[in-house]
Amino acid sequence: MAKGLDVGTMNILCSEQDGNSTVFAQQRNSFVEIEYSEMAERMLSQSEVLHIRKDDKVYVVGDDALNFANVFNKETRRPMQNGILSSDEQSAIPMMKLIIEQVVDEPDHEGEKLYFSTPADPIDSDLSTLYHQKTLESFLDDQGYDAEPVNEGMAVVYSELADNSFTGLGISFGAGMTNVCLSYYAVPVTKFSVARGGDWIDQQAAQATGTPVDKVTSVKEDDFDLDFETDVGGVEGALSIYYENLLDYVIEKLAEEVDEEDIEEGLDVPVVVTGGTSSPEGFEELFRDHLEDAEIPFSISGVTHAEEPMYSVSRGALVAARSDEEESGGSSESGSSSTEETEEATNGRDAEVERNEGRRRRARRSSED
Numbered sequence: 122m123a124k125g126l127d128v129g130t131m132n133i134l135c136s137e138q139d140g141n142s143t144v145f146a147q148q149r150n151s152f153v154e155i156e157y158s159e160m161a162e163r164m165l166s167q168s169e170v171l172h173i174r175k176d177d178k179v180y181v182v183g184d185d186a187l188n189f190a191n192v193f194n195k196e197t198r199r200p201m202q203n204g205i206l207s208s209d210e211q212s213a214i215p216m217m218k219l220i221i222e223q224v225v226d227e228p229d230h231e232g233e234k235l236y237f238s239t240p241a242d243p244i245d246s247d248l249s250t251l252y253h254q255k256t257l258e259s260f261l262d263d264q265g266y267d268a269e270p271v272n273e274g275m276a277v278v279y280s281e282l283a284d285n286s287f288t289g290l291g292i293s294f295g296a297g298m299t300n301v302c303l304s305y306y307a308v309p310v311t312k313f314s315v316a317r318g319g320d321w322i323d324q325q326a327a328q329a330t331g332t333p334v335d336k337v338t339s340v341k342e343d344d345f346d347l348d349f350e351t352d353v354g355g356v357e358g359a360l361s362i363y364y365e366n367l368l369d370y371v372i373e374k375l376a377e378e379v380d381e382e383d384i385e386e387g388l389d390v391p392v393v394v395t396g397g398t399s400s401p402e403g404f405e406e407l408f409r410d411h412l413e414d415a416e417i418p419f420s421i422s423g424v425t426h427a428e429e430p431m432y433s434v435s436r437g438a439l440v441a442a443r444s445d446e447e448e449s450g451g452s453s454e455s456g457s458s459s460t461e462e463t464e465e466a467t468n469g470r471d472a473e474v475e476r477n478e479g480r481r482r483r484a485r486r487s488s489e490d
């Protein structure tokens with residue numbers, strides 16, 4: 122077997138193949154720090170919440186952090202910022218390690234292949250992704266995996282452009298970043314990221330309207346459409362303005378970064394957009410319209426939206442891991458049906474999506490033993 126891991130600023134998702142389905146385990150990449158008390162410890166243990174105690178503090182991590190932040194009137198904290206480990210967060214490394222351990226679980230054999238997503242260096246900030254990438258690689262290797270990084274934009278190409286010989290432009294609009302990769306027959310020709318994504322939209326809209334950021338995020342995620350029929354002056358109006366601004370910014374950088382010579386003459390390039398930030402109704406159309414109006418130095422055949430924007434990076438990392446596993450001899454379990462299964466993963470859209478709730482709960486229990 123092999124695994125694909127999407128390590129995102131907001132969400133961490135691991136996928137693996139189970140027969141004809143791709144199974145996902147997911148956790149929110151956040152935590153909350155609570156003062157230790159017997160009462161708090163009892164509450165957490167009774168509700169099977171993923172947590173660890175360190176001295177006089179208890180840390181609740183993952184999806185449960187949000188609920189407990191509300192109960193204890195605390196702010197959630199995030200181990201990553203702008204696509205990489207946060208240098209402002211002292212507990213970043215132990216918290217990430219814990220969340221990743223829960224999501225990936227034990228390898229089924231020593232040296233199981235695991236591909237994890239990693240962003241390209243951003244072109245608009247001096248952040249480097251190397252430390253982040255090497256730290257993750259060492260967590261995963263320590264856990265018994267044979268871990269390899271895969272560029273996040275390239276993972277989008279693996280999951281969404283199999284039918285086009287892995288040729289085209291994959292764009293992942295995440296929380297901390299937007300990652301772009303142009304691939305030509307599965308070879309990344311150009312890749313870059315910008316340090317702006319959903320978090321940037323939320324911060325700008327919050328500042329403009331004097332609304333708390335968490336409130337803006339929940340308005341955006343709950344019932345926001347990019348139909349431009351929303352209130353001018355309200356949060357939705359501000360979200361629309363910054364959404365448009367982000368799209369124009371990404372398109373401007375795309376025009377600057379992708380060289381005409383990178384593209385074979387006469388080739389029309391398909392573009393796929395994905396990531397949580399691409400979720401609102403109207404996103405694909407807005408991106409298409411703005412791309413048409415821009416002066417891009419190559420021809421585009423069309424813009425499509427991944428069917429499951431939250432899952433495509435993890436799914437693409439799994440395609441890469443499985444293909445590597447096949448090349449290096451395959452696992453003992455893959456047997457004669459392994460080629461078919463790889464095709465299934467490659468055309469992953471048909472595969473049934475399940476959230477691996479059961480495994481998450483099991484993982485939680487074992488952390489408390």
Ligand SMILES: Nc1ncnc2c1ncn2[C@@H]1O[C@H](COP(=O)(O)OP(=O)(O)OP(=O)(O)O)[C@@H](O)[C@H]1O
Nearest residue numbers: 129130131132295296297298319342396397398400
């Ligand atoms: N329904 C929705 N409508 C709008 N935005 C959404 C929706 N659901 C999630 N988001 C936003 O998508 C972002 C998270 O997306 P995603 O999980 O792709 O990012 P990530 O991979 O964690 O981050 P990154 O790749 O930047 O490190 C957040 O900004 C979140 O607010």
Ligand SMILES: [Mg+2]
Nearest residue numbers: 129293295434
């Ligand atoms: Mg992402």
